[in-house]
Amino acid sequence: MATVNALAISFLILCLSSLSITEAKGGFSLDLIRRDAPKSPFYSPDETYHQRVTKALKRSVNRVSHFDPTIITPNTAQADIISALGEYVMNISIGTPPVEILAIADTGSDLIWTQCKPCTECYKQAAPFFDPEQSSTYKDLSCDSRQCTAYERTSCSTEETCEYSATYGDRSFSNGNLAVETVTLGSTNGRPAALRNIIFGCGHNDDGTFNENATGIVGLGGGSVSLVTQMGSSIGGKFSYCLVPFLSSESSSKINFGSNGVVSGTGVVTTPLVAKDPDTFYFLTLESISVGKKKIHFDDASEGNIIIDSGTTLTFLPPDIVSKLTSAVSDLIKADPISDPEGVLDLCYPYSSDFKAPQITVHFSGADVVLSPENTFIRTSDTTVCFTFKGMEAQSIYGNLAQANFLVGYDTKAKTVSFKPTDCSK
Numbered sequence: 001m002a003t004v005n006a007l008a009i010s011f012l013i014l015c016l017s018s019l020s021i022t023e024a025k026g027g028f029s030l031d032l033i034r035r036d037a038p039k040s041p042f043y044s045p046d047e048t049y050h051q052r053v054t055k056a057l058k059r060s061v062n063r064v065s066h067f068d069p070t071i072i073t074p075n076t077a078q079a080d081i082i083s084a085l086g087e088y089v090m091n092i093s094i095g096t097p098p099v100e101i102l103a104i105a106d107t108g109s110d111l112i113w114t115q116c117k118p119c120t121e122c123y124k125q126a127a128p129f130f131d132p133e134q135s136s137t138y139k140d141l142s143c144d145s146r147q148c149t150a151y152e153r154t155s156c157s158t159e160e161t162c163e164y165s166a167t168y169g170d171r172s173f174s175n176g177n178l179a180v181e182t183v184t185l186g187s188t189n190g191r192p193a194a195l196r197n198i199i200f201g202c203g204h205n206d207d208g209t210f211n212e213n214a215t216g217i218v219g220l221g222g223g224s225v226s227l228v229t230q231m232g233s234s235i236g237g238k239f240s241y242c243l244v245p246f247l248s249s250e251s252s253s254k255i256n257f258g259s260n261g262v263v264s265g266t267g268v269v270t271t272p273l274v275a276k277d278p279d280t281f282y283f284l285t286l287e288s289i290s291v292g293k294k295k296i297h298f299d300d301a302s303e304g305n306i307i308i309d310s311g312t313t314l315t316f317l318p319p320d321i322v323s324k325l326t327s328a329v330s331d332l333i334k335a336d337p338i339s340d341p342e343g344v345l346d347l348c349y350p351y352s353s354d355f356k357a358p359q360i361t362v363h364f365s366g367a368d369v370v371l372s373p374e375n376t377f378i379r380t381s382d383t384t385v386c387f388t389f390k391g392m393e394a395q396s397i398y399g400n401l402a403q404a405n406f407l408v409g410y411d412t413k414a415k416t417v418s419f420k421p422t423d424c425s426k
Contacts, residue, residue, distance in 0.1 A: 027258030028193060030186060032088050032105075032241060039252070040089055041102060041126075041213040050381045053246065057344045057380070060313035063108075064394045088253070088310070090218050093184040094200070095135030101215045102127065105255075107310045110223035110280050111151065111166060112183070113174055113201030114216035122203070123210045130215075132202055137182040147199050148178055150224045164201045174216075176203035183227070195234075199225045221280035222412060229412070231257065237413035238262055241310060242424035245374045245404040253424060263409030263418040269367035273415040274304030281307045282410065284417060285365040286396065289321075291328035292358050296321065303365075306396040308408075308417060314345075315389045315399045322346060322391030329387060332358035340386055347387035351379055362402070369419050375402045 035042045036052045047055075090105035094114060101114045115122050117131040132138040141148045141162040148154050148162035155163050162178040183198040203216070219226040220239075228239055235258035243253045274283040283304035288297045298305065298321060306317075317325075326347040330337060333349060333356070340348045349355065357373035378401060379385050388401045409418040 027235070027256065027260030027262075028185070029254050029256040029260050030090075032090075032243070032253035032255050034244075034253070035089055035104075037252075042089065042211065050379070053378060053380055054342050054344070056246075056313045057342070060399065061344060061390070061392075063312050064316055064392055064397065089214065091186070092218060094130055094181055095132070096137040096182050097135075098182070098184045098194075099130055099135075101130065102213065103216045103218045104214055105218045105220055107220045108281060108307075108312075109217055110219035110221045110226040110229075111164070111201055112198065112216070112218050112225070112227055113164075113166065113176070113203050115206055116176060116202035116204060119204055119206070121205045121207055123207050124212045125210075125215050126212050127215055130202070132179070132181075135181065137196070138179060138202075139181070140177050140179050141199070147180065147225075150199065151178060154178060166201070173206065173208060174201065174203045175205040176201050178202075195231060198227070198230050219280075222282060223278070223280040226280070228410075234258065235261065236411075238409070238411050240407055240409035240418075242407045242422055243310065243400055243404045244424045246378060246401065261409060263407050263420050265420065268418050268420045269364075269369060270416050270418040271364035271367035273410070273412070273417055275415070276304040282309070282417065284308055284398065286362065286398070287365060288363045289325060290359075290361040290363065291325060292332050294328045295363075296324045296328065306398055308398045308403075310400050310403065310408075312397045312399040313388075313401055314397075315402045316392045316394060316397045317389060318396065319391030319393060322389055325389055326387060329358055329360075338384065341381065341384060344390075345380070345386040345388075346390055348380070348384050349386075351381075351383055351385040355385055362398075367419060369406070370421075371402060372405065375404060 033040050036056065037043060088105050090103050091100055092103060093100050103114065115125060115129050117129045119129050122129070143156035143160050143162050145162065151164055153165045155165070157163050164176060164178045166174045179200060179202050180197045181200055182194050182196055183200065184192055184194045186192045220228050223229060238261040239255060239257045240261040240263050241253060241255040271284055274285060276283045284306050285301070285303050286298050286306040287301050288295050299318065329347060335349045335355070338348050338350060357377045360371045360376050362369045362371060376388055377385050378388055388399070405422060405424050407420040407422040
């Protein structure tokens with residue numbers, strides 16, 4: 001794993017009850033709450049909009065190391081709730097009776113974990129710790145169980161129970177018992193789903209720069225212990241989300257599972273998911289990008305050369321590609337570029353009401369995704385607007401600003417990702 005995020009997909013706020021997983025087979029949808037939106041516990045009313053934008057952009061830059069293949073090793077964690085808390089938060093319930101926890105939902109990590117009693121060395125959190133002794137459905141996993149071997153970073157305790165360890169890039173960590181438990185998800189249609197025997201980490205030794213408003217992680221990645229994978233046939237490997245733009249007055253986005261997660265109809269384009277290591281991440285193939293009529297080809301057009309991630313704000317590409325992009329963009333904008341006052345972004349302009357961005361099309365394998373100006377430029381202050389693609393010598397990432405107002409569907413069975421232009425506020 002690498003550093004923890006932040007879905008972060010910071011990703012979802014739900015209300016929870018009980019229902020068997022078979023009753024969820026028809027599909028269900030959940031609210032996604034951006035971490036700095038008014039409905040989020042991370043929201044600070046004292047911050048201006050532009051301060052929130054700047055923090056999100058800086059978290060995005062910090063998050064890149066989460067996906068860098070030179071950093072991903074067996075001894076590093078696959079989530080990033082630390083220096084770059086996920087961009088979305090999620091309320092789920094654990095146990096019987098259900099206990100609500102607030103976690104960071106992350107398409108860039110797998111393991112679900114929360115802080116548990118007894119917490120011998122734990123970071124401060126606002127909510128009570130989960131008490132496994134008060135749950136009738138909690139069960140520690142044995143060292144020789146199939147579930148224990150499904151997660152790479154495990155060891156065996158003196159009591160012959162399975163223990164997990166998650167270490168993050170800034171030396172934050174979570175250690176505890178790997179167990180199975182009932183996880184309950186709410187639904188926008190009032191039909192919550194109780195998922196039985198879900199593998200999760202019950203943390204007893206956790207510390208670092210975790211925020212006290214978050215009690216753990218909900219991994220939505222492609223690995224064997226992620227929530228998406230563990231839901232298995234009940235959702236047919238399908239989920240989708242629709243992210244409202246950063247400037248939208250509507251703070252709730254949506255994530256859909258099962259039949260609700262199918263993306264179809266007019267305007268849908270589909271590209272293959274590429275199987276690569278680590279299987280946590282969702283790899284696509286980016287072939288080229290068009291700015292107006294000028295097409296810029298990706299130097300490394302090998303399969304799986306970019307990750308799509310809901311928890312990263314910006315889109316990161318190799319510096320030489322972004323240099324060509326910014327040159328092509330500048331040629332079509334009738335204004336002189338200025339430096340980003342925060343020193344984060346590569347191309348900025350003075351903001352005016354008549355600022356007009358050129359059309360940009362992202363050419364994935366088999367799928368041409370036509371972006372709108374709200375995907376490619378963001379106001380970083382009252383007087384500045386900046387390009388949302390940034391050059392960096394790291395793993396390329398297709399971020400959430402580029403995904404706003406698209407219904408983005410993942411089919412892990414068919415190995416595809418689909419895009420459909422959509423007004424996500426409706």
